[in-house]
Amino acid sequence: MVTKNQIKLVVSLKQKKYRSQHGLFVVEGEKTVNELLQWGVKPFQIVVDDPLRANDFEGAELVSKPILKQMSSLTSPSGVLGVFYIPEPKNTEDSDWVLALDAVRDPGNLGTIIRLCDWFGIKQLICSNDTVDCYNPKVLQATMGSIARVNLVYTDLEDFLENTEVPVYGAFMDGEAVYSQKIPVNGILVMGNEANGISATVAEHITERISIPQFGEATTESLNVATATAILLNEIRRSLI
Amino acid sequence: MVTKNQIKLVVSLKQKKYRSQHGLFVVEGEKTVNELLQWGVKPFQIVVDDPLRANDFEGAELVSKPILKQMSSLTSPSGVLGVFYIPEPKNTEDSDWVLALDAVRDPGNLGTIIRLCDWFGIKQLICSNDTVDCYNPKVLQATMGSIARVNLVYTDLEDFLENTEVPVYGAFMDGEAVYSQKIPVNGILVMGNEANGISATVAEHITERISIPQFGEATTESLNVATATAILLNEIRRSLI
Numbered sequence: 001m002v003t004k005n006q007i008k009l010v011v012s013l014k015q016k017k018y019r020s021q022h023g024l025f026v027v028e029g030e031k032t033v034n035e036l037l038q039w040g041v042k043p044f045q046i047v048v049d050d051p052l053r054a055n056d057f058e059g060a061e062l063v064s065k066p067i068l069k070q071m072s073s074l075t076s077p078s079g080v081l082g083v084f085y086i087p088e089p090k091n092t093e094d095s096d097w098v099l100a101l102d103a104v105r106d107p108g109n110l111g112t113i114i115r116l117c118d119w120f121g122i123k124q125l126i127c128s129n130d131t132v133d134c135y136n137p138k139v140l141q142a143t144m145g146s147i148a149r150v151n152l153v154y155t156d157l158e159d160f161l162e163n164t165e166v167p168v169y170g171a172f173m174d175g176e177a178v179y180s181q182k183i184p185v186n187g188i189l190v191m192g193n194e195a196n197g198i199s200a201t202v203a204e205h206i207t208e209r210i211s212i213p214q215f216g217e218a219t220t221e222s223l224n225v226a227t228a229t230a231i232l233l234n235e236i237r238r239s240l241i
Numbered sequence: 242m243v244t245k246n247q248i249k250l251v252v253s254l255k256q257k258k259y260r261s262q263h264g265l266f267v268v269e270g271e272k273t274v275n276e277l278l279q280w281g282v283k284p285f286q287i288v289v290d291d292p293l294r295a296n297d298f299e300g301a302e303l304v305s306k307p308i309l310k311q312m313s314s315l316t317s318p319s320g321v322l323g324v325f326y327i328p329e330p331k332n333t334e335d336s337d338w339v340l341a342l343d344a345v346r347d348p349g350n351l352g353t354i355i356r357l358c359d360w361f362g363i364k365q366l367i368c369s370n371d372t373v374d375c376y377n378p379k380v381l382q383a384t385m386g387s388i389a390r391v392n393l394v395y396t397d398l399e400d401f402l403e404n405t406e407v408p409v410y411g412a413f414m415d416g417e418a419v420y421s422q423k424i425p426v427n428g429i430l431v432m433g434n435e436a437n438g439i440s441a442t443v444a445e446h447i448t449e450r451i452s453i454p455q456f457g458e459a460t461t462e463s464l465n466v467a468t469a470t471a472i473l474l475n476e477i478r479r480s481l482i
Binding site: 035108112115116117118119120121122144145146149179212213214215216217219221223224226227228230231234235237238241 | 276349353356357358359360361362363385386387390420453454455456457458460462464465467468469471472475476478479482
């Protein structure tokens with residue numbers, strides 16, 4: 001049995017305030033719930049709306065479809081909803097490349113970037129405190145299970161960069177073409193906000209300003225931050241082969 | 242004065258059927274309207290809801306805010322709406338790289354891909370007939386003005402590939418690592434559907450199967466089609482430097 005208070009708790013977790021207060025977040029869909037379990041993220045509660053699925057998850061609770069719909073953030077709920085404990089961030093390591101985001105605000109962009117980190121084996125993602133919350137349902141929808149495999153830390157980005165000894169690369173429209181760079185084995189890559197790029201105060205800590213060359217007609221359009229991140233992480237990884 | 246019938250026409254253009262029937266499409270926002278004008282796309286009607294802006298566009302009609310809101314697809318209309326004639330596609334040329342899409346369905350992905358073509362100077366984008374319509378408002382919102390600079394043709398992709406003499410590259414999860422390829426000066430790059438990749442019948446025409454190496458833990462997740470396109474277009478352009 002799921003009580004009214006439990007439903008209220010799950011619904012409240014759509015808001016960051018309550019996610020922080022309870023240390024919990026919600027994912028939906030059998031595949032993502034399974035991946036989080038498989039990668040050791042600790043479940044608080046799993047609910048399903050189909051008796052045939054109740055045994056697929058240890059300790060899952062069976063609820064009616066209308067109850068699951070009440071708990072869900074989706075227009076068409078997928079039938080499996082998991083509430084998980086927000087993992088403790090591990091200590092950051094800079095023995096490999098680290099990605100840092102300065103005020104990325106779009107949930108879809110953050111979701112895509114987490115998935116890219118997973119693909120390219122970037123274990124450490126540092127987000128400025130004003131970057132969109134990674135446990136936002138729209139972010140989780142775009143990351144799929146990747147969130148379980150990337151160590152994500154929210155912190156004061158300026159402090160973090162102040163205290164690092166590795167080279168700090170930043171993407172700027174007017175940076176040096178990335179193709180001509182000698183890319184080191186470790187470093188930090190900073191990507192900026194969708195509209196404003198890297199902020200002036202963060203830019204002071206950048207040691208190498210890089211850019212992705214433009215081949216079309218020169219226009220004022222820039223690349224979207226998620227596609228630019230895709231290209232730059234690929235450049236970093238290909239350079240070591 | 243904008244008549245009721247004119248409002249009805251603009252609203253009908255949210256649907257592909259009416260866009261095809263009238264040969265017209267709608268964009269919103271001063272910047273995009275300006276770019277389309279600047280790049281020679283022929284306007285049918287431009288409306289603005291602010292007297293101060295009425296003179297910014299030749300022949301623009303001033304309407305009230307509620308009327309513009311009726312015409313708009315946006316929750317918060319930007320105050321400038323342009324109806325344009327759908328440009329005649331130019332003859333396709335294969336003297337440079339051509340991008341071809343096989344059943345890409347997500348409007349945001351197509352919009353991002355058009356913007357990538359613009360950035361990387363890919364002049365020719367071939368879409369299978371079951372690819373999402375490029376004049377869909379959600380596509381246009383993601384392309385910005387890039388749609389004016391890319392020649393976009395909807396066609397039977399199998400026929401098109403059947404009749405080409407240039408190498409045809411296709412992105413597959415199990416293709417050869419793109420880094421080790423000797424990339425020619427011209428060719429066609431085929432990207433597949435979000436869920437199913439390149440269809441079996443289109444795959445028969447692919448001469449080179451390529452992939453983006455994965456560096457993280459091996460999982461079943463693939464890259465999103467727009468981020469994969471970003472990486473592969475960058476690979477094609479960097480190879481010629």
